Amino acid sequence: MSISPKLFLNHLLDNNVDFFTGVPDSLLKYLCLCIDNNTEIRDKHIIAANEGSAIALASGYYIGSNKIPLVYMQNSGLGNAINPLLSLTDPEVYSIPMIILIGWRGEPGVKDEPQHIKQGRVQLNLLESMELPYSVISSKNDNYKDIIDEGLKHIKDNLAPYVFVIKKNTFSKFDNNNKENINEKLILKRETVLQKIIENISDNSIIISTTGKTSREIFEIREQNNQSHENDFLTIGSMGHCSSLALGIAKANPDVNIYCIDGDGSMIMHMGSLSMVGQQMPKNFKHILINNFVHESVGGQNTASNIINFDLLSKSMNYKNYSFANNESTLIQMLNDFNQHSVGPSFFEIQVQPGSRSDLGRPTTTPEQNKLDLMSRIDELSKK
Numbered sequence: 346m347s348i349s350p351k352l353f354l355n356h357l358l359d360n361n362v363d364f365f366t367g368v369p370d371s372l373l374k375y376l377c378l379c380i381d382n383n384t385e386i387r388d389k390h391i392i393a394a395n396e397g398s399a400i401a402l403a404s405g406y407y408i409g410s411n412k413i414p415l416v417y418m419q420n421s422g423l424g425n426a427i428n429p430l431l432s433l434t435d436p437e438v439y440s441i442p443m444i445i446l447i448g449w450r451g452e453p454g455v456k457d458e459p460q461h462i463k464q465g466r467v468q469l470n471l472l473e474s475m476e477l478p479y480s481v482i483s484s485k486n487d488n489y490k491d492i493i494d495e496g497l498k499h500i501k502d503n504l505a506p507y508v509f510v511i512k513k514n515t516f517s518k519f520d521n522n523n524k525e526n527i528n529e530k531l532i533l534k535r536e537t538v539l540q541k542i543i544e545n546i547s548d549n550s551i552i553i554s555t556t557g558k559t560s561r562e563i564f565e566i567r568e569q570n571n572q573s574h575e576n577d578f579l580t581i582g583s584m585g586h587c588s589s590l591a592l593g594i595a596k597a598n599p600d601v602n603i604y605c606i607d608g609d610g611s612m613i614m615h616m617g618s619l620s621m622v623g624q625q626m627p628k629n630f631k632h633i634l635i636n637n638f639v640h641e642s643v644g645g646q647n648t649a650s651n652i653i654n655f656d657l658l659s660k661s662m663n664y665k666n667y668s669f670a671n672n673e674s675t676l677i678q679m680l681n682d683f684n685q686h687s688v689g690p691s692f693f694e695i696q697v698q699p700g701s702r703s704d705l706g707r708p709t710t711t712p713e714q715n716k717l718d719l720m721s722r723i724d725e726l727s728k729k
């Protein structure tokens with residue numbers, strides 16, 4: 346039977362674990378919602394910019410409080426966390442105790458998307474080579490409290506991190522009844538916005554889109570329009586890196602308009618990359634931020650984008666233009682202006698409401714085919 350997120354959380358709280366940080370994951374979403382719903386610890390739940398920051402933040406909490414913190418992440422994010430895990434929390438460095446929950450996407454034998462297969466297969470070996478002790482928890486573990494207790498004992502005895510690898514469907518559903526009111530100013534739907542962007546930009550433009558549902562929607566829109574996918578790169582993995590990838594393509598092809606379609610969670614994850622765009626000043630770089638204020642693709646947990654002024658941010662990063670839209674009429678008007686900017690990098694923030702279709706599909710072409718098609722399209726465009 347699946348584990349109740351509430352009972353799981355209560356067991357942690359009973360053990361004096363009261364600080365939670367991480368980057369959301371679809372496999373852990375009900376536990377995240379449950380943590381968010383608990384008013385007593387809500388201010389001790391911080392959704393981190395990236396998994397590495399979460400490890401450092403939790404380390405700081407331990408140093409400041411002498412209490413064991415908890416970090417959660419999808420296994421895709423382990424790469425971001427490896428550096429602080431090996432050079433900060435490791436027993437051979439500062440020896441910082443913490444619980445780490447890792448959602449196991451791509452577990453061998455469980456159907457999953459291409460970007461998760463390799464990561465899932467090497468998951469346990471990766472932990473072993475990092476000398477990080479772990480236990481696997483699944484819905485079959487009625488004794489999950491004993492497993493947590495053993496992990497906590499290891500953490501206390503060794504003043505070191507301990508990992509719980511969480512299998513798919515481990516947690517039962519949790520409805521967050523404390524969810525804040527929906528922001529009524531957010532009118533646009535992301536899918537409609539993407540349709541309008543595709544309709545209004547030239548066929549000679551390249552789109553590099555971010556991880557999660559944005560890329561899935563772009564794929565479906567192309568299918569509905571009977572268009573090929575050769576102009577698009579769907580960055581299905583490496584969350585937060587689509588702007589760096591787009592910058593590389595823009596540098597190699599200064600005469601081709603490159604549209605990077607980013608998400609707020611994704612942009613915040615590796616925000617330092619914006620400085621590379623500003624430093625390089627590619628005239629052909631058009632950065633669109635679809636800002637829905639949440640990690641919608643993995644459950645709708647808040648990002649920090651509500652406190653960011655993207656106008657000031659982009660200008661301070663040396664972008665040459667900033668445009669904004671949050672309704673259909675300004676969207677089309679600003680999109681036309683944005684398309685005309687001949688001296689970039691240009692930034693366009695489009696605010697949308699969270700949400701997507703429940704029957705949204707996934708790309709049916711392989712990542713490698715996507716890359717090859719795009720490369721031949723770029724080759725064609727560079728000869729024009």
Ligand SMILES: Cc1ncc(C[n+]2csc(CCOP(=O)(O)OP(=O)(O)O)c2C)c(N)n1
Pocket residue numbers: 368369370371419421422423425555556557558559582583584607608609610611612637639640641642643648
């Ligand atoms: C390094 C890493 N951490 C976490 C994830 C899980 N993940 C996939 S999409 C996503 C949310 C992206 O949020 P945002 O960029 O705001 O786009 P939205 O889903 O709201 O459209 C997350 C956290 C991941 N794929 N990679």
